[in-house]
Amino acid sequence: MMEDNSHKILSDKIPFYRDIRFLKVFFQILFVIGIILLTGFLYVNMLNGLSRQGIELGLNFLNSEAGFELSEGIDFEPSETYLKAFWVGIVNTIKISIIGIFCATVIGFFFGIARLSNNWLIRQIASVYVECFRNIPLLLQILFWYALTRVLPVVRESISFFNSIFINNRGVYFAFVERADGFNAWLWYLLSGSILAIFVVLGFAAFRYFFRFRELQQTARPSFISNITFGAKWAAAPIFLIVAIVGWFLTPEQPFAVTRPALQGFNFVGGMSFSPEFSALLIGLAVYTSAFIAEVVRSGIQAVVRGQREAARAVGLKESQVLRLVVIPQAIPIIVPPLTSQYLNLAKNSSLAIFIGFPDLFMVGETMINQTGQSIPVFAMIMVSYLIMSLTTSAFMNWYNRRITRVGK
Amino acid sequence: MENLAFTQEVKPPNTQKGPVKWLKDNLFSTWYNSILTCLGLVILFFVFKSVFTWVFTQANWKVIPANLQILSIGSYPLEQIWRVSSVIYGLAVLLGLSAGIWNGLTRQITVAIGCIGAIILLLPFHISVREHALIANVIIAVCFAIGRDRDNWKRWVVIGWVLSFPWTMIMLHGFGADTVTTTNWGGLLLTLILAAIGILACFPLGVLLALGRRSQLPAIRWVSTIYIETVRGVPLITLLFMGSLLLPIFMPGDFQLDKVIRAMVVLTLFSAAYMAENVRGGLQAIPPGQVEAAQAVGLTYPKTMLFIDLPQALRSVIPAIVGQFIALFKDTSLVSVVGLLDLLGIGRSILGNPDWQGLQPEVYLFIAVIYFIFCYAMSFVSQKVEADLGIGKH
Numbered sequence: 001m002m003e004d005n006s007h008k009i010l011s012d013k014i015p016f017y018r019d020i021r022f023l024k025v026f027f028q029i030l031f032v033i034g035i036i037l038l039t040g041f042l043y044v045n046m047l048n049g050l051s052r053q054g055i056e057l058g059l060n061f062l063n064s065e066a067g068f069e070l071s072e073g074i075d076f077e078p079s080e081t082y083l084k085a086f087w088v089g090i091v092n093t094i095k096i097s098i099i100g101i102f103c104a105t106v107i108g109f110f111f112g113i114a115r116l117s118n119n120w121l122i123r124q125i126a127s128v129y130v131e132c133f134r135n136i137p138l139l140l141q142i143l144f145w146y147a148l149t150r151v152l153p154v155v156r157e158s159i160s161f162f163n164s165i166f167i168n169n170r171g172v173y174f175a176f177v178e179r180a181d182g183f184n185a186w187l188w189y190l191l192s193g194s195i196l197a198i199f200v201v202l203g204f205a206a207f208r209y210f211f212r213f214r215e216l217q218q219t220a221r222p223s224f225i226s227n228i229t230f231g232a233k234w235a236a237a238p239i240f241l242i243v244a245i246v247g248w249f250l251t252p253e254q255p256f257a258v259t260r261p262a263l264q265g266f267n268f269v270g271g272m273s274f275s276p277e278f279s280a281l282l283i284g285l286a287v288y289t290s291a292f293i294a295e296v297v298r299s300g301i302q303a304v305v306r307g308q309r310e311a312a313r314a315v316g317l318k319e320s321q322v323l324r325l326v327v328i329p330q331a332i333p334i335i336v337p338p339l340t341s342q343y344l345n346l347a348k349n350s351s352l353a354i355f356i357g358f359p360d361l362f363m364v365g366e367t368m369i370n371q372t373g374q375s376i377p378v379f380a381m382i383m384v385s386y387l388i389m390s391l392t393t394s395a396f397m398n399w400y401n402r403r404i405t406r407v408g409k
Numbered sequence: 410m411e412n413l414a415f416t417q418e419v420k421p422p423n424t425q426k427g428p429v430k431w432l433k434d435n436l437f438s439t440w441y442n443s444i445l446t447c448l449g450l451v452i453l454f455f456v457f458k459s460v461f462t463w464v465f466t467q468a469n470w471k472v473i474p475a476n477l478q479i480l481s482i483g484s485y486p487l488e489q490i491w492r493v494s495s496v497i498y499g500l501a502v503l504l505g506l507s508a509g510i511w512n513g514l515t516r517q518i519t520v521a522i523g524c525i526g527a528i529i530l531l532l533p534f535h536i537s538v539r540e541h542a543l544i545a546n547v548i549i550a551v552c553f554a555i556g557r558d559r560d561n562w563k564r565w566v567v568i569g570w571v572l573s574f575p576w577t578m579i580m581l582h583g584f585g586a587d588t589v590t591t592t593n594w595g596g597l598l599l600t601l602i603l604a605a606i607g608i609l610a611c612f613p614l615g616v617l618l619a620l621g622r623r624s625q626l627p628a629i630r631w632v633s634t635i636y637i638e639t640v641r642g643v644p645l646i647t648l649l650f651m652g653s654l655l656l657p658i659f660m661p662g663d664f665q666l667d668k669v670i671r672a673m674v675v676l677t678l679f680s681a682a683y684m685a686e687n688v689r690g691g692l693q694a695i696p697p698g699q700v701e702a703a704q705a706v707g708l709t710y711p712k713t714m715l716f717i718d719l720p721q722a723l724r725s726v727i728p729a730i731v732g733q734f735i736a737l738f739k740d741t742s743l744v745s746v747v748g749l750l751d752l753l754g755i756g757r758s759i760l761g762n763p764d765w766q767g768l769q770p771e772v773y774l775f776i777a778v779i780y781f782i783f784c785y786a787m788s789f790v791s792q793k794v795e796a797d798l799g800i801g802k803h
Contacts, residue, residue, distance in 0.1 A: 035632065118438065122449055125449055135735070135780065136739075141777075351646045387642040
């Protein structure tokens with residue numbers, strides 16, 4: 001009897017409403033239908049809402065005249081199109097992001113390492129810096145720096161450093177390297193240098209691959225690609241540098257010249273300049289993000305197991321070698337992923353520019369919405385631009401991370 | 410004579426203590442450390458000197474006491490202010506009782522909050538503000554004394570905390586003729602409400618999204634992933650703008666959503682995506698054997714998640730989660746872009762008043778100190794929790 005019974009239970013078909021395979025598919029279909037219904041509901045609402053407001057969707061407006069001025073960025077006339085204005089905004093966002101990321105990284109690494117100093121005072125200063133700037137909203141910091149630029153002296157009474165940096169209420173002016181007459185001639189030297197380097201590297205790699213290691217077994221033989229990278233490191237870089245330096249001296253005119261800002265009339269001319277808006281945004285972004293980067297760096301270095309450091313010391317490495325050969329190679333793979341998200345945060349936070357009137361991507365987009373009422377397409381453009389920037393940055397950093405991880409392990 | 414060789418004195422190991430030794434070890438151990446110390450001292454001197462001269466001689470602090478009321482509660486009507494005070498006193502009762510019943514961390518948090526009250530008491534604010542601070546502190550102290558070692562009250566206090574949230578919202582909003590509409594909410598009050606709701610709501614949503622992203626069902630996994638990555642890829646400010654510009658288009662004709670609620674929804678949805686990634690990080694760190702063991706003893710999926718996976722995962726990512734809460738608290742400062750007057754928004758509107766023009770540094774510094782106190786307190790508590798749970802020590 002028992003046997004029969006159990007046999008019966010096993011052979012009984014489970015009703016379909018209790019079959020996990022069926023339920024999985026069923027719930028997914030329900031979920032998808034729910035999402036489709038929701039989207040449809042929103043879409044119908046959108047059509048009604050748009051007809052109520054009398055807006056017709058479309059991208060045609062992008063080719064019409066913008067009619068507003070942009071205070072900063074590549075040259076832009078109000079008579080140019082909306083598309084061009086949007087492009088100016090994108091370039092401004094990229095510019096502030098790249099400069100900001102550079103500054104934040106430098107300051108962040110400095111304070112991160114300072115937090116691990118064996119000097120008590122330096123350690124304390126670094127922690128106070130990190131805690132202060134990390135715990136105050138970025139917007140507040142940017143507004144604060146912007147308020148400070150308003151109380152800077154007028155142009156005639158600029159604060160100057162070494163006669164090459166001038167700070168006044170119209171911005172920061174500093175000496176900068178610019179292309180000079182000899183630049184094109186020098187470019188030819190660079191081009192010939194790179195061609196020469198490529199030939200040398202290929203020849204070198206071919207030599208190593210076909211002659212030098214010919215005796216080795218196929219498996220032990222370094223691949224052609226690894227020979228090229230070896231050659232690029234030891235032959236191409238020196239050749240390129242030598243050609244570049246020799247070319248620098250051979251060109252009749254200097255390829256680059258340092259231009260200093262000089263007071264002409266009511267303003268400074270020459271060199272490079274940052275507007276007050278740009279400077280305030282840059283300081284805010286760089287300082288705020290650097291506090292987070294400092295923490296990332298500190299915890300990354302601390303995450304390298306203590307025993308590693310002690311073992312390195314025990315085998316007699318110098319303190320500098322301990323850092324260079326043992327700690328840093330292991331810390332970098334830990335640091336890179338959170339560093340990437342800080343970089344992405346900085347790029348996204350640059351949208352706070354709208355609060356102080358720096359024409360970045362978001363502010364230009366918002367102006368476009370105000371003028372044309374085309375909120376949905378413009379929002380889509382803004383979001384897609386940010387998404388592309390985020391995805392490219394994280395793709396690049398992931399690639400870099402994979403590369404160094406492979407070296408490290 | 411031979412004995413002398415044995416009695417030759419060997420110097421004891423250097424066990425010198427005291428300030429000189431400390432200075433030598435920590436500030437002047439090497440020549441470059443000495444240089445760094447001197448450099449640091451010089452920089453500190455100049456920073457402190459300029460800050461102190463500005464704070465005590467040049468700054469015009471009148472703007473703060475004169476606007477303290479709108480900075481703290483916005484345009485909340487004065488005759489209804491008892492609502493705010495009753496909420497504060499209610500929370501003070503709960504806080505005091507909890508500090509009495511539970512030891513350790515709760516007590517430290519309570520002491521920290523009491524200190525903030527004491528500081529407010531000592532600063533030259535308007536007398537009514539200081540009265541509130543005094544009464545709240547007294548309530549905390551009395552309830553602490555009452556609640557000491559009353560373990561059987563635990564359940565009621567927990568229920569009290571759970572109920573305190575709807576109670577707060579109902580009290581603040583009022584009902585009937587005395588309704589205080591959300592347009593009147595502002596200042597620190599609004600900032601705290603936005604942050605509290607965001608924190609409370611984004612947490613469960615984030616956990617759900619994290620589970621969704623790790624789900625075996627492709628439809629759910631894809632939707633969660635797309636949602637998380639899209640939200641994380643764009644700035645909060647665009648989403649806030651969308652909430653105020655696009656939401657009305659996507660909603661049925663006569664449907665009007667309150668501005669404050671819209672901001673709350675956007676903040677919650679935004680933080681949930683980040684929270685999901687934090688939780689997912691914790692879930693990934695759990696060895697698969699845990700889930701397999703749970704399945705082997707016959708736990709269903711919800712039970713596995715609730716009792717096996719999530720407790721371990723959440724515990725290991727407490728620092729990241731608190732970091733997200735702090736970020737959310739700071740992010741509430743962005744709501745002024747859609748016309749809400751939170752703490753920073755009120756500060757900016759004060760500066761727009763001709764009477765207080767040019768006082769940006771004073772106002773911003775004051776607001777910065779308030780934000781700093783809250784954020785630092787949160788990160789301090791998180792460090793304590795971490796230490797108590799022994800995270801990172803295994």
